[in-house]
Amino acid sequence: MIGSGTIVALSSGPPPSAVAVIRVSGPEACAVATAFGVKTLLPRQAVLRGLTSPVDGSLIDRALCLYFAAPGSATGEDVLELHLHGGVAVVERVLADAVTLSGVRAAEAGEFTLRAVLNGKMGLADAEALADLIEARTEAERRRAVRLADGALSRRLADWRERLIGALALCEAHLDFADDGDVGSAQPEIDAVLEPLRSEIEVVLAGSIDAERLTDGFHVALVGPPNAGKSSLLNALCERDAAIVSPEAGTTRDVVSVTLDLDGYRVTLSDTAGVRDGVVGVEAAGIARTEAARRAADLVIEVTSPDTRPLDLPDADLRILHKKDMAAVAATADLATSLADPVSIADLREHIAAHARAGLSRAENALITRTRQRSALTDVRDGIAEALATDALELKAEGLRLACAAMARMTGEIGIEDVLDDVFGRFCIGK
Numbered sequence: 530m531i532g533s534g535t536i537v538a539l540s541s542g543p544p545p546s547a548v549a550v551i552r553v554s555g556p557e558a559c560a561v562a563t564a565f566g567v568k569t570l571l572p573r574q575a576v577l578r579g580l581t582s583p584v585d586g587s588l589i590d591r592a593l594c595l596y597f598a599a600p601g602s603a604t605g606e607d608v609l610e611l612h613l614h615g616g617v618a619v620v621e622r623v624l625a626d627a628v629t630l631s632g633v634r635a636a637e638a639g640e641f642t643l644r645a646v647l648n649g650k651m652g653l654a655d656a657e658a659l660a661d662l663i664e665a666r667t668e669a670e671r672r673r674a675v676r677l678a679d680g681a682l683s684r685r686l687a688d689w690r691e692r693l694i695g696a697l698a699l700c701e702a703h704l705d706f707a708d709d710g711d712v713g714s715a716q717p718e719i720d721a722v723l724e725p726l727r728s729e730i731e732v733v734l735a736g737s738i739d740a741e742r743l744t745d746g747f748h749v750a751l752v753g754p755p756n757a758g759k760s761s762l763l764n765a766l767c768e769r770d771a772a773i774v775s776p777e778a779g780t781t782r783d784v785v786s787v788t789l790d791l792d793g794y795r796v797t798l799s800d801t802a803g804v805r806d807g808v809v810g811v812e813a814a815g816i817a818r819t820e821a822a823r824r825a826a827d828l829v830i831e832v833t834s835p836d837t838r839p840l841d842l843p844d845a846d847l848r849i850l851h852k853k854d855m856a857a858v859a860a861t862a863d864l865a866t867s868l869a870d871p872v873s874i875a876d877l878r879e880h881i882a883a884h885a886r887a888g889l890s891r892a893e894n895a896l897i898t899r900t901r902q903r904s905a906l907t908d909v910r911d912g913i914a915e916a917l918a919t920d921a922l923e924l925k926a927e928g929l930r931l932a933c934a935a936m937a938r939m940t941g942e943i944g945i946e947d948v949l950d951d952v953f954g955r956f957c958i959g960k
């Protein structure tokens with residue numbers, strides 16, 4: 530998808546909207562402005578101008594026009610931004626007229642970011658973080674993405690890359706110039722660089738396994754005997770009638786799931802069929818589904834009430850006694866709730882949020898969020914492990930070259946020049 534020319538696209542959300550931002554990037558950016566009747570644009574100065582059609586000369590809209598000269602722009606190229614009124618027809622007209630200009634075409638998905646990466650404005654990891662930031666649906670996802678977009682991963686990669694190249698340089702120097710006698714035995718020195726590097730990478734890789742959980746969310750199952758009030762609690766927690774409530778035992782037959790944003794975390798609550806013995810048919814099938822939901826949950830909440838018999842689930846993480854308005858609270862419950870007491874429901878919500886926060890904090894702090902990154906970093910780790918497993922310098926260097934190549938897949942290219950620079954810099958061989 531690496532194309533040339535000047536690209537144009539709507540960069541804000543779909544119209545109609547209050548304001549629409551059309552971006553143009555490439556050598557013709559200034560010419561596009563001129564073609565729309567906007568002349569004498571100074572870099573980084575916003576001006577309000579009438580836009581006239583390059584096709585028929587008619588007035589299209591009044592727009593706030595901004596120009597950024599290469600390389601001091603988001604893409605590293607000349608960039609023109611037109612802030613228009615966000616009407617469907619206005620946006621379509623500007624885009625349609627722009628692509629009639631010579632050397633100007635509609636941008637492909639992600640092409641502005643791709644140009645930014647190719648022009649060294651951001652690393653690959655930063656570009657991916659930016660995509661995550663745009664996709665973030667909850668506060669937790671946004672927090673993680675903004676931390677990564679701010680360079681949390683790319684800074685870490687830069688540090689690892691430098692140490693890796695340093696170790697490889699030691700290897701190469703020893704292999705090539707050992708006869709000179711001024712390099713000494715490099716092996717302990719190399720391993721001293723590689724050991725901590727490997728453990729740091731292991732930690733980040735381990736955290737990456739949880740990364741998707743932030744998007745997937747935290748799963749909570751409400752489990753208990755029939756009529757304990759599980760469906761009533763689900764409805765109270767999500768503030769709508771998601772599940773049917775009735776005084777009849779065995780009302781809920783299927784798992785009813787609702788996804789909520791609790792405290793910035795994505796939480797999926799599942800109401801289940803009440804569990805009791807001696808039932809057949811549909812209700813028994815419902816109970817089998819309850820079992821599956823319980824096993825899949827990150828948090829199992831056992832719901833009992835004064836008018837039902839507790840199940841005493843061995844895997845319950847939180848035991849609540851519901852309908853506390855009916856009788857005195859049992860000492861075994863972690864929490865007592867009632868529909869008549871909104872504070873108790875808010876309390877339960879806070880308990881669930883606290884579990885979600887604890888369960889997802891590793892995922893929130895993950896540095897690696899993509900399969901591509903994980904597979905490349907796994908190869909880096911394997912290359913380092915290979916280098917550490919051998920005493921032979923040739924084999925050590927081979928493992929490190931593999932690790933470097935994998936690192937290059939994560940960050941951009943590692944040129945052989947980098948390694949030679951390091952060798953010359955360290956050992957003053959050119960003297």
Ligand SMILES: Nc1nc2c(ncn2[C@@H]2O[C@H](COP(=O)(O)OP(=O)(O)OP(=O)(O)O)[C@@H](O)[C@H]2O)c(=O)[nH]1
Pocket residue numbers: 754755756757758759760761762773774775776777778779780781782801802803804851852853854855866867868869
């Ligand atoms: N007194 C009192 N009754 C409640 C409370 N919450 C629910 N109930 C009643 O308890 C009965 C059962 O409620 P459900 O929410 O259907 O119970 P459930 O656990 O989902 O039942 P099944 O789906 O049949 O397993 C209904 O008649 C509710 O009105 C409460 O806080 N106090």
Ligand SMILES: [K+]
Pocket residue numbers: 755756774775776777778779780781
């Ligand atoms: K019921």
Ligand SMILES: [Mg+2]
Pocket residue numbers: 759760761772773774780781800801802803
């Ligand atoms: Mg129910």
